[in-house]
Amino acid sequence: MLNDPSISTAIGLILEKSLNTALRYDPATRVKLQTLNSKIVKLSCHSPNIELTFFITDEEIRVSAIDDANDADVIISGEASEFLSLLGQSTYSLSDLNIEISGKVSLLNQIQTILSDVEIDWEEPLTEILGVVPGHALAESLRSSFSWVKKQSNSVKQAIPELLTEELRAVPSETELNHFYQEVDQLSSASQRIDARIQRIKQTLVTKQI
Amino acid sequence: MSEKNTTHFGYEQVNTDEKAGRVAGVFHSVAAKYDIMNDLMSAGAHRIWKRFTIELSGVRPGNTVLDIAGGTGDLSRKFSELVGDKGRVVLADINDSMLNVGRDKLTDLGVAGNISFAQADAQYLPFPDNTFDCITIAFGLRNVTDKDLALRSMLRVLKPGGRLLVLEFSKPSNPLFAKIYDTYSFSILPKIGKLIANDEDSYRYLAESIRMHPDQETLKSMMDNAGFSQTKYYNMTGGAVAVHKGYKP
Numbered sequence: 001m002l003n004d005p006s007i008s009t010a011i012g013l014i015l016e017k018s019l020n021t022a023l024r025y026d027p028a029t030r031v032k033l034q035t036l037n038s039k040i041v042k043l044s045c046h047s048p049n050i051e052l053t054f055f056i057t058d059e060e061i062r063v064s065a066i067d068d069a070n071d072a073d074v075i076i077s078g079e080a081s082e083f084l085s086l087l088g089q090s091t092y093s094l095s096d097l098n099i100e101i102s103g104k105v106s107l108l109n110q111i112q113t114i115l116s117d118v119e120i121d122w123e124e125p126l127t128e129i130l131g132v133v134p135g136h137a138l139a140e141s142l143r144s145s146f147s148w149v150k151k152q153s154n155s156v157k158q159a160i161p162e163l164l165t166e167e168l169r170a171v172p173s174e175t176e177l178n179h180f181y182q183e184v185d186q187l188s189s190a191s192q193r194i195d196a197r198i199q200r201i202k203q204t205l206v207t208k209q210i
Numbered sequence: 211m212s213e214k215n216t217t218h219f220g221y222e223q224v225n226t227d228e229k230a231g232r233v234a235g236v237f238h239s240v241a242a243k244y245d246i247m248n249d250l251m252s253a254g255a256h257r258i259w260k261r262f263t264i265e266l267s268g269v270r271p272g273n274t275v276l277d278i279a280g281g282t283g284d285l286s287r288k289f290s291e292l293v294g295d296k297g298r299v300v301l302a303d304i305n306d307s308m309l310n311v312g313r314d315k316l317t318d319l320g321v322a323g324n325i326s327f328a329q330a331d332a333q334y335l336p337f338p339d340n341t342f343d344c345i346t347i348a349f350g351l352r353n354v355t356d357k358d359l360a361l362r363s364m365l366r367v368l369k370p371g372g373r374l375l376v377l378e379f380s381k382p383s384n385p386l387f388a389k390i391y392d393t394y395s396f397s398i399l400p401k402i403g404k405l406i407a408n409d410e411d412s413y414r415y416l417a418e419s420i421r422m423h424p425d426q427e428t429l430k431s432m433m434d435n436a437g438f439s440q441t442k443y444y445n446m447t448g449g450a451v452a453v454h455k456g457y458k459p
Contacts, residue, residue, distance in 0.1 A: 004446055
């Protein structure tokens with residue numbers, strides 16, 4: 001069931017609609033994208049097997065689930081879990097993940113740079129694909145899921161430092177660290193002052209001998 | 211009534227002359243609520259099935275496309291975009307109510323210029339031989355009285371090398387899924403039909419006609435017998451729907 005073509009078609013459709021809707025309201029990015037006209041990027045995902053081909057044209061990005069592009073400029077392949085771990089990250093390094101890239105790697109960098117400022121709203125493509133009522137309901141539940149995940153992630157971000165510094169006392173707190181850095185800075189300044197005084201005394205002794 | 215002169219209308223045996231009229235009655239009744247019912251019945255999946263069919267069609271700028279049983283114009287709309295100014299799309303449907311809804315919808319969406327509309331019977335397509343690069347029939351073949359005759363008619367109007375795509379309900383491959391699907395089709399679907407379109411019978415016919423439609427392998431051999439080559443099919447949503455593709459040699 002997971003290798004059903006309707007799944008890759010649905011994913012392709014949602015991606016295509018989302019990207020193109022975002023591009024429609026962002027003429028600057030659209031102009032930048034024209035430099036990549038007729039470039040083809042293929043994404044090959046394993047477990048489940050999903051093959052998507054991205055055709056970049058003057059005006060939009062077309063996403064196809066049919067594997068008929070033998071002349072892709074760059075091919076990205078890897079496990080679905082690796083691709084999923086990329087979602088929601090503003091900065092990432094593919095080298096940390098088990099994702100293989102073949103072809104023109106520089107093209108990926110260009111695409112990443114161009115699309116980095118694009119903001120995607122998932123509601124329009126979902127309503128277009130699923131209809132107004134189910135699409136809106138799914139978009140709402142996705143929004144609240146993302147918001148829950150974000151909230152949880154923020155509270156985890158807040159709770160972990162507290163646990164490590166206050167409860168476990170495993171690492172110093174930020175205030176303690178800052179105090180320590182200040183002491184180090186003062187020590188460094190004091191040693192520089194001593195060094196300067198020694199140099200001055202040395203200089204005085206040399207002058208008196210002469 | 212001899213067996214040769216009868217055919218099925220859902221689970222009912224009817225005279226072959228009678229089926230087209232009975233099917234027409236169903237579609238006259240559901241035409242106005244057709245799109246919203248499709249969304250509700252398939253939870254929007256019909257758009258994905260159609261999208262896959264369009265991708266599989268490989269339609270390019272300049273192509274001539276015939277969308278049989280095109281109904282409310284979902285496929286024709288996308289084909290019109292794909293074939294461009296130099297191409298041509300014909301949206302054909304035997305039912306004038308469906309055709310009117312489709313034509314109004316496409317006109318409202320600004321789809322015009324390279325599209326024309328024809329009220330046509332799939333069994334006797336009113337086009338010259340070797341006219342189209344691609345023919346699609348989405349959720350229409352099961353309503354045709356003589357499917358073999360319709361397939362031969364499609365082969366005739368296709369150009370050599372042209373392709374036919376048949377998107378139709380089919381037989382789920384997983385027995386457990388088939389059981390759930392049956393329960394949904396016969397218990398829930400007619401109720402949705404009654405609630406939304408105030409027409410329980412038409413949606414019961416829909417469920418019955420799906421069960422009476424040839425399964426994947428049977429339809430593939432029917433296409434082979436009609437003269438198509440390289441025929442193959444793609445199951446979607448666990449085989450509940452399948453797209454068959456074949457070329458005119």
